[in-house]
Amino acid sequence: MLTNSRNRFVLLLSCLLLICAAAREARAQGGQSFDISSGGQPTITGGLGASVAGSASPLNNLAVTINFGEVSAANANSVVKVVVPVAVRSRNPYKVTVSVTGSSNVDPRAIQLTDIGFGVSNMRPLGGKAQICNSSSHLFYSPFNNDPSTSFTLNASGRVAYTSDLADVGSATTILSGPKLTQGTGSSRRDDDAWVFDAVFVITPQFFAPGTASATLTFQISSGPNVQC
Amino acid sequence: MSRTFSTLVRACFAAAILVAAAASAEAQSTTGTVTMSATVSKFVEINSGGAVTLSGNSGGGVTTDGTAGQPLAVSINLGELGPSNTNSFVTANVPLRIRSNAGYVLSVSATVSSSGTTANKISAADVGFGLGAVSRTGTGVNTSGTDTNATAGDPTLAANGSVNGTTGRYEFTATRSNLSAFSTSTTALSGSYVMNAVPRSNGNGLNVPAMFAIKPQFFENGSTTINVTFTVTAP
Structure with missing residues (x-):
């Protein structure tokens, strides 16, 4: 009797686990046709006390932190440039949108969103499972289809003044x-099934008003214009 | 029956574990972020504002000239300062260029050493000094900025010097009109930020002439070395 009770308990628990996992898998299958992640190691040049941190693995989420460092005239370099590779995946036509948040400087001489070229x-494809x-x-939208450092x-x-900068970014x-x-039609993230593009961020050291500046750019991938493969 | 039931239970449990594991493989995300920050510190610099102008000299010349926008490292031979030089003054006009993104202070310190041993040797008080008119012009320059000149200006102005009625020696008498007032680092000029938000490659800035003057007199014969250091800071 005790054995039967134990077995029933195990069976009940298993069914519960199965239901939960199936539900989760169903959610993953139906809601995650799109994915955005790191496309590789971010790089920085021309910095003075600058740094960039982010995962080099395309299996990890896109979460990059840039410190442009000293951007007054004390930085004798012509430009501080950061290149962030971004990987995107989709089983349907897609679009990538961006939105920006950041502290605004009242002093017009201080760093503004217009001073950060983007x-x-x-x-380019990443791996043999990338769809050709x-x-x-794949179309880059104007005015962002450029390298702001040049x-x-x-x-x-x-x-x-850059051809495109963070002030050109709206809500989406x-x-x-x-x-x-x-x-394919699976929903898992692999290291050989994406396309990668470079997001380039630039600040030119200038006689800005002393102070600090910060901003966050959020990338989002979602369903895009219905185009044939 | 109990064996079948037991097998079923184990199979169900195993399947549940497998499905749960598959569902947790490589989670995806439709968003990613790039967070950025930057720092701007106070910055000031002083460079040459251009070529030196030497006049009233007898012999001598500009040994190392100034070049606009380049580090200030001027060397001047004032030539003959004895009475054989019949000019009223030997003057040297040294252009300075100041740039800053914050309020600035220009300080001056000077040393004067002569080979002579008497009171008639050239001393710091015999070297007239002053800063001329400040010019804020050009793209990128804060043209509405204000500056305070702590010197008496052109040392050769009549108001800035005269012959001592007792000794007969010509003296630069106005406040901070000769190098004896700058034996230690002393403020000569101060003002508001010079440059708007433009790259360092912008060649404009605040231009001001540093003016030196010596009146040829019956000084004790010998040689004199004058060293002047200009320092700009952003307090």
Whole structure:
């Protein structure tokens, strides 16, 4: 009698576990056709007391921290440039949007969102399970389809102005879209089933007003324009 | 029956474990973040504002000249300062260029040493000094900034010197009008930030001439070395 009770208990527990796992798997299958992660090790050049931290593995989430360091005229380099590889996966046509949050500086001489150049480029497949589509292309959206470290001018006041910068980012600004990115219909994240693009961030050291500045850019991947593969 | 039931239970349990494990493999995310920060410290610099102008000299010349935007490292031979030089003054005009992203202070310190041994040798008081008109012009310059000149300006101005009625020696008499007032580091000029948010490659800045003057007199013969150091800070 005790044995039967124990077996019933184990059976009940197993069924419970099975139901929970199945539910979770169903949620993963239906809600995660899209995925965004690290595309590789971020890099930084031209910094003075600068750093960048982020995972080099495309199996890890995209969570990068950039410290541009000293960006007054004390930094004699022409530009501080950070390249962040971003991996994207999808089993359907997709789009990537960005949004920005950050502390604003009241002093117009202090660092503003317009002083941080931002551009995207260099779309390439990551691994043999990345989907190659011939009917449609992956499109970077203007004005972000540039490298801000080479595409800037001086405005009438002599201040650096980029072709695209963080001030061009709204609440959900599309920067990239295209056909499906990943072969198959599974929902797991692999290291050979993505496409990777470079997100480039730039600050030119200038005679800014003394102080600090910060901002956070959030990338999101979701369903995009219906284009053929 | 109990064996079958037992087998069923174990199979169910195993299947549950497998499904749970599969469901937890490599979680995905539809969002990712890049967080960034930057720091701007106070920054000031002083460089040459251009070529030196030497006038009233007899012999001598500019040994190492100034080049606009380059480090200030000027060397001047004032030439003959005895009465054989019949010019009113020997003057040297040394352009300075100051740039900053914060309020600045320009300090001056000077040493004057002569080979002579009497009171008639050239001393710090015999070297007139002053800062001329400040100029804030050009793209990127804070043209509405203000500056306070703590010197008496052009030392050759009549208001800044005269012949001592007792000794007959020409003296620069105004406050901070000669190098004896700068035997230790002393503020000569101060003001608000010079540059707006422009790159360091922008060549403009605040320009001000450092003016030196010596009136040729019957000084004790010998040689004199004058060293002047300009220091700019952002308090």
